[in-house]
Amino acid sequence: MRYTPRQLYRRLYYYSKPYLFRVLLAMAASFLVSGADVATAKLVKPFVDDVLIATKGGLLNLVPVIVVGLAVCKGAGRYIQEYFIKTAGQLVVQDIRNDLYGHSMKLSMGYFSRSSTGNVMSRILNDVGALERSAADVVVEGLREGFTLVGLTVVAFHSDWRLASIAFVVMPIAVVPASIIGRRIKDNTRRGQGILGNLTRVLQESLAGIKVIKAFGTEERECQRFKTENKRFYFFTRKVLKYDSAATPVVEILASFGIGAVLWYGIHRVSEGAITQGDLSAFLAAMLMMYTPMKRLTKVSNTIQRSLGAAERVFELMDEPPDIVDAPDAIQATRPAGHIAFSRVGFSYGDEPVLHNFDISIRAGEVVALVGPSGSGKSTIIGLLNRFYDPQQGSIFIDGQDLRDLTQESLKQWIALVDQETFLFNDTVRNNIRYGRPEASDAEVEEAARQAFADEFVRIMPEGYDTVIGDRGVRLSGGQRQRICIARAILRDAPILLLDEATSALDTESEAMVQKALANLMQNRTTIVVAHRLSTVMHADKIVVLEDGRIREIGCHQELLSGDGLYRRLYDMQFANRD
Helix, strand or coil: CCCCHHHHHHHHHHHHHHHHHHHHHHHHHHHHHHHHHHHHHHCHHHHHHHHHHCCCHHHHHHHHHHHHHHHHHHHHHHHHHHHHHHHHHHHHHHHHHHHHHHHHHHCCHHHHHHCCHHHHHHHHHHHHHHHHHHHHHHHHHHHHHHHHHHHHHHHHHHHCHHHHHHHHCHHHHHHHHHHHHHHHHHHHHHHHHHHHHHHHHHHHHHHHCHHHHHHHCCHHHHHHHHHHHHHHHHHHHHHHHHHHHHHHHHHHHHHHHHHHHHHHHHHHHHHCCCCCHHHHHHHHHHHHHHHHHHHHHHHHHHHHHHHHHHHHHHHHHHCCCCCCCCCCCCECCCCCCCCEEEEEEEEEECCEEEEEEEEEEECCCCEEEEECCCCCCHHHHHHHHCCCCCCCEEEEEECCEEHHHECHHHHHHCEEEECCCCCCCCCEHHHHHHHHCCCCCHHHHHHHHHHCCCHHHHHCCCCHHHCECCHHHCCCCHHHHHHHHHHHHHHHCCCEEEEECCCCCCCHHHHHHHHHHHHHHHCCCEEEEECCCHHHCCCCCEEEEEECCEEEEEECHHHHHHCCCHHHHHHHHHHHHHC
16 A cells, blocks of 8 residues: 555654644754854854954954853754654654554454564564654754754845845755655665565574574575575665765755855945945855755655655554454353354355365364364364454354354453464463463462473472573473463363364373373363374364365264274374384
């Protein structure tokens, strides 16, 4: 989505409104700074005519006082302006980053399956960072130089409108190349920030997959991939720098025509007696001081274009609509008994169908296993029940209530998920277990750990439950990580339990321990188990056999084994080598 500058300004103004007092205070200080510059230009005439030429002694004694006084006024004004406008800018950017992160957390799983994590990270960190670096500079420089330019323009026209008219002929001419340069800077900044997103993605993937990279010895290949993206980022950054560097020389060259014309015409006016030497000196001082803010404002304009390029990417993410939203009349789900029903559910990722007319009823407290070849739709069913996605056809019910009629927050309060990808935070064991119930007491946390058979190994760790377990729980074994996750689910105390390949990556000893923990977790809960190892689901009340998104068989282990269907073939394949 492309935004007009007006739309972007309006959005940024919305975030600035809470801090208008700081902005207004900075604006008042800007008047003080620009006033000091204007007064300096205005005082050149009496200094030349009355002090240097007429040598009036009384005025000579005032010169140091005036110089120091103007410096104090300008210094105090600059400090107040920069402090308040930069803190306002920091607060605005902080609010934008908070809202952007909050919105990204509300986006559905479908968005994250389409977008890389590195790209989202880049928008929250790099793009907002670009706004942060430029916002304060834009406002500080823009206010100060803008007021100074206006004041000096008034002084110039007041001194001699004929000379001022000649000097200002170049200004409209300078606007054209400045606007062209600004557009080029904006476009290349936006494209460069996109490449920076790719660079962040490569970095994130490399650090997250460092074990795989080390195992396969592909460090050099990854370095080359990073260098390639880094070089692409430099390509667009170079273009931005090229146009940015051209802005000031263009203004200076054009300004030289005005300065030359003013000097030629002004000297003629002095020689004719139309103006005094002080008049010409005051005008030249005002004009030369005036071109300085002009050049700086050109830089500010380029910075604004860089900001707009970054702001577009920020607001693109902020305006990304969530795929899953609560209905306007959604109700709070009370603790369900746990009866689950899928009614003719159809689902696809894009154009590829994954489930076809999936229709099943699960009684409260029943253990149901989903088995079948890879890609048959097992994990998709778990995702639909968690409402990571909504089905394109059919409905899903809990205790007769359509999931879409419930608020997402209340629905997920009654569902606990133990996934094959055990994710733990770089925090203490205690805080990882109580993640789903922050208000749980230490005693409840330790009881959940005991039921998950995690208490024994936790207590021998250096700091027990207060041991920090590293990024993704790197200091724990696979079985230990899984038992911490099970403890987290036990403490959640949800009536519906979803187990998605919870033991697939474990060795035999760890699997046996985790299975004992899962037995405790599954008590008195409606449980749906996704498994490839049939040995882990033999005791399920009901086994649903899936293939190509369709139900092929339903029954208990013995019923399915006595037939000659897909389940029997899967069983024979897994246990053929045990005879």
